[in-house]
Amino acid sequence: MTLKALLTGNEAIARGAYEYGISVAAAYPGTPSTEILENISKYPEIYSQWSPNEKVALEVGVGASIAGARTLVAMKHVGVNVAADPLFTVAYSGVRGGLVLVSADDPGMHSSQNEQDNRHYAPFAKIPMLEPSDSQEAKDMVKLALEISETFDTPVLLRITTRIAHSQSLVELGEPMERVVKPYEKDAKKYVMIPAHGRTRRVFIEERDAKLAAFSEQVSVNFTEMNDPSFGLITSGVSYQYVKEAFPTASILRLAMTHPIPKQKITDFASKVDTLFVVEELEPYLETQIKALGIKVIGKELLPPYGELSVALLQNKLGAYLNISAPVAATSEQEATSEAVIPFSAPVRPPVMCPGCPHRGVFYVIKQLKLVVSGDIGCYTLGTMPPLEAMDTCICMGASISGALGMEKANPELAGRLVAVIGDSTFMHSGVTGLMDIVYNKSAATVIILDNSITAMTGHQYHPGTGKTLMNEDAPKVDFVALAKSLGIRRAVEVDAFDLERVKEVIKEEVAAPEPSVIITRQPCALMLKGPSTPVVCTDCKSCRVCLRLGCPALSYDEAGQTVVVNGALCTGCNVCIQVCKFDALHKGGA
Amino acid sequence: MSGVLNILFVGVGGQGAILASKILSHVALSKGWDVKLSEIHGMAQRGGSVVTQVRMGEKVYSPTIEQGEVDIFVAFERLEAYRWAHMLREDGKAIVNDQAIAPLTVLIGAAKYPETILDDLTKCMKNLVIAPALDLAREAGNAKATNVVLMGLLAATMDIPLEKWIEALEAKVPAKLLEVNKKAFMAGYEFAQQQA
Ligand SMILES: Cc1ncc(C[n+]2csc(CCOP(=O)(O)OP(=O)(O)O)c2C)c(N)n1
Ligand code: SF4
Numbered sequence: 039m040t041l042k043a044l045l046t047g048n049e050a051i052a053r054g055a056y057e058y059g060i061s062v063a064a065a066y067p068g069t070p071s072t073e074i075l076e077n078i079s080k081y082p083e084i085y086s087q088w089s090p091n092e093k094v095a096l097e098v099g100v101g102a103s104i105a106g107a108r109t110l111v112a113m114k115h116v117g118v119n120v121a122a123d124p125l126f127t128v129a130y131s132g133v134r135g136g137l138v139l140v141s142a143d144d145p146g147m148h149s150s151q152n153e154q155d156n157r158h159y160a161p162f163a164k165i166p167m168l169e170p171s172d173s174q175e176a177k178d179m180v181k182l183a184l185e186i187s188e189t190f191d192t193p194v195l196l197r198i199t200t201r202i203a204h205s206q207s208l209v210e211l212g213e214p215m216e217r218v219v220k221p222y223e224k225d226a227k228k229y230v231m232i233p234a235h236g237r238t239r240r241v242f243i244e245e246r247d248a249k250l251a252a253f254s255e256q257v258s259v260n261f262t263e264m265n266d267p268s269f270g271l272i273t274s275g276v277s278y279q280y281v282k283e284a285f286p287t288a289s290i291l292r293l294a295m296t297h298p299i300p301k302q303k304i305t306d307f308a309s310k311v312d313t314l315f316v317v318e319e320l321e322p323y324l325e326t327q328i329k330a331l332g333i334k335v336i337g338k339e340l341l342p343p344y345g346e347l348s349v350a351l352l353q354n355k356l357g358a359y360l361n362i363s364a365p366v367a368a369t370s371e372q373e374a375t376s377e378a379v380i381p382f383s384a385p386v387r388p389p390v391m392c393p394g395c396p397h398r399g400v401f402y403v404i405k406q407l408k409l410v411v412s413g414d415i416g417c418y419t420l421g422t423m424p425p426l427e428a429m430d431t432c433i434c435m436g437a438s439i440s441g442a443l444g445m446e447k448a449n450p451e452l453a454g455r456l457v458a459v460i461g462d463s464t465f466m467h468s469g470v471t472g473l474m475d476i477v478y479n480k481s482a483a484t485v486i487i488l489d490n491s492i493t494a495m496t497g498h499q500y501h502p503g504t505g506k507t508l509m510n511e512d513a514p515k516v517d518f519v520a521l522a523k524s525l526g527i528r529r530a531v532e533v534d535a536f537d538l539e540r541v542k543e544v545i546k547e548e549v550a551a552p553e554p555s556v557i558i559t560r561q562p563c564a565l566m567l568k569g570p571s572t573p574v575v576c577t578d579c580k581s582c583r584v585c586l587r588l589g590c591p592a593l594s595y596d597e598a599g600q601t602v603v604v605n606g607a608l609c610t611g612c613n614v615c616i617q618v619c620k621f622d623a624l625h626k627g628g629a
Numbered sequence: 630m631s632g633v634l635n636i637l638f639v640g641v642g643g644q645g646a647i648l649a650s651k652i653l654s655h656v657a658l659s660k661g662w663d664v665k666l667s668e669i670h671g672m673a674q675r676g677g678s679v680v681t682q683v684r685m686g687e688k689v690y691s692p693t694i695e696q697g698e699v700d701i702f703v704a705f706e707r708l709e710a711y712r713w714a715h716m717l718r719e720d721g722k723a724i725v726n727d728q729a730i731a732p733l734t735v736l737i738g739a740a741k742y743p744e745t746i747l748d749d750l751t752k753c754m755k756n757l758v759i760a761p762a763l764d765l766a767r768e769a770g771n772a773k774a775t776n777v778v779l780m781g782l783l784a785a786t787m788d789i790p791l792e793k794w795i796e797a798l799e800a801k802v803p804a805k806l807l808e809v810n811k812k813a814f815m816a817g818y819e820f821a822q823q824q825a
């Protein structure tokens with residue numbers, strides 16, 4: 039009997055890496071892709087690593103592939119933007135060991151700053167793309183991707199979405215194949231992309247594309263399920279599951295190799311059904327290509343180009359168009375949209391900075407000083423929300439520092455009240471070049487690095503500033519002060535993130551200084567603390583409620599008792615609230 | 630019901646929905662069913678609203694449950710029960726932990742925690758069990774086993790032999806916490822039976 043396990047798509051991809059001979063894997067964390075590498079690191083047979091950013095991760099992967107190893111690189115959708123430069127040229131050079139790039143997109147923006155549809159990267163970079171519909175396929179397609187990569191001499195994009203990455207379904211577990219690294223051979227015409235070589239490869243790409251298009255016609259993951267011919271649906275990814283459930287008797291063309299698309303297969307299918315729909319999340323990616331074949335197809339006229347699809351949404355929109363009642367009794371009366379109708383009004387419960395979070399006090403001080411904050415992405419972005427409300431911008435990783443430079447150059451008046459705020463992992467990812475620019479172009483900006491010694495937001499991954507690797511080995515730690523100094527920063531100070539008076543003093547001083555400075559606030563992420571904590575206690579509360587402006591979930595006001603109460607089960611004893619209270623009502627516990 | 634059983638867990642980050650869903654899926658797999666489970670876990674921080682969707686049956690396609698299609702609704706916290714109540718089908722069963730955890734908006738005084746939750750739920754949910762799961766877990770010896778108390782309540786509504794659940798506990802709970810968790814599970818199971 040084959041062994042089956044309930045795996046997320048991410049776990050299944052990691053299992054695929056193990057079973058199908060991957061020797062090297064690299065990534066920078068990012069939801070919903072992070073668990074791929076976290077799970078690969080559980081297989082000691084595979085060398086796996088966190089890179090400082092996605093571009094570096096892909097370059098590590100390219101090198102490993104050229105050196106002959108089967109290689110996997112994973113990232114969230116926006117990570118591919120960062121890695122786009124090597125991607126577009128490794129598409130020319132091709133591979134030696136199979137090279138798979140996993141892009142985890144996030145329709146519905148569950149945890150992302152945008153909703154870009156990375157399927158467009160496949161035709162743009164001219165590389166083949168696979169899209170699994172469940173965890174079993176996610177594992178199987180690691181194998182298929184490696185085979186395509188090695189047969190056609192190309193990197194392969196394995197594109198998943200949040201619902202594939204984070205949904206569990208049954209997967210058959212197989213035995214791992216032998217891991218072989220091909221012997222190294224120099225081949226400058228292929229791997230040195232000077233224009234002369236590039237032009238040759240450019241022609242090769244067109245030939246490769248034609249061969250891949252023929253392959254797409256016969257590959258078994260692009261299949262037709264002929265049924266009722268009155269209407270047919272072309273679909274891919276998780277949408278296939280919604281289609282199967284919404285219209286069990288429909289005819290379906292399920293595409294998993296979605297670049298290049300199988301044009302003949304599509305044309306044949308279209309000729310066999312009366313009405314043709316294309317069901318895809320986000321952009322009309324398939325729809326546009328199908329329409330370009332001169333085929334009449336209905337897609338985004340009925341379905342939204344944003345957010346996730348659902349069974350009810352398909353039944354309502356397509357069912358109404360076809361005048362059929364839903365085969366599965368769905369929400370009938372009310373118009374189902376991807377947003378649920380909420381009958382009871384419940385106060386929202388957004389994620390919040392943890393009790394004892396080292397970012398909280400720093401933002402409290404920044405708010406008190408009424409500074410303009412060029413912000414960045416991480417747990418600290420929660421400082422945007424009430425009650426702290428202390429962030430003015432957040433665009434992409436690293437933009438805090440370079441953005442502050444631009445703000446200051448555009449409006450020199452901002453110079454005396456502008457800070458860039460960035461996390462330690464984000465600083466490693468793409469903050470260092472911005473800092474270099476600040477020095478080089480003579481800005482007076484103050485950069486605050488919130489060093490909690492971990493990449494917290496994505497679930498606590500190591501980075502080059504932590505002294506540990508993904509495979510849990512010790513590593514040298516980047517010294518932020520020495521790094522800043524070597525870039526030409528003369529004013530670099532470290533401060534305890536919990537010492538609010540000192541944090542305030544230092545920020546005031548550095549913001550006033552007529553040259554660039556770096557402040558590093560240090561305290562580990564509260565979720566990394568081990569051992570028991572001593573919660574603070576509240577006595578003689580004067581009901582001023584100033585401490586509530588910290589937004590610590592461990593503090594609340596008891597109207598009946600006219601006092602602030604500390605939730606001892608949540609309080610970590612960071613003592614930040616004690617420093618905020620003007621009446622000495624809050625005290626250290628345990629004394 | 631289209632041959633698929635839809636179970637929804639709603640709660641607050643840190644309440645142990647992940648262990649609960651592992652126990653449930655272990656039970657479902659031991660019955661030889663197809664299972665799909667979907668969890669949105671974005672940020673690592675605690676305190677956000679958390680939803681876990683579990684679907685089981687002969688063959689399951691979509692990993693997500695539609696509004697009004699939940700057969701068994703398990704709320705780990707009162708306000709979350711309120712927030713997601715519309716997911717339950719009319720004749721579905723609901724288990725609600727009476728525990729209240731105030732969101733930050735309430736703590737900082739920007740919103741009020743609704744007072745009529747349990748009354749409103751009683752009016753709109755036909756098969757509702759409200760349970761003091763936190764107290765039952767404390768009595769069993771560990772407040773952190775509240776999630777497992779709720780699994781005991783869930784087991785009592787499902788047509789699956791008790792030993793399958795105990796096996797799942799043995800497989801999914803660390804050995805040193807097993808006794809406490811078995812006690813917590815039985816406390817939930819028995820509470821549900823007394824209500825019936
Ligand atoms: C290009 C890109 N890669 C990855 C992510 C996902 N992501 C957002 S913030 C972040 C790192 C946060 O770590 P850090 O800066 O140390 O802040 P912390 O969360 O620890 O406060 C990551 C990996 C992203 N948004 N964009
Ligand atoms: S996970 Fe760490 S960094 Fe993130 S909010 Fe919690 S304490 Fe702060």
Ligand code: SF4
Binds near residue numbers: 394590604611612616
């Ligand atoms: S010491 Fe104060 S601010 Fe820190 S966790 Fe406890 S209640 Fe919150």
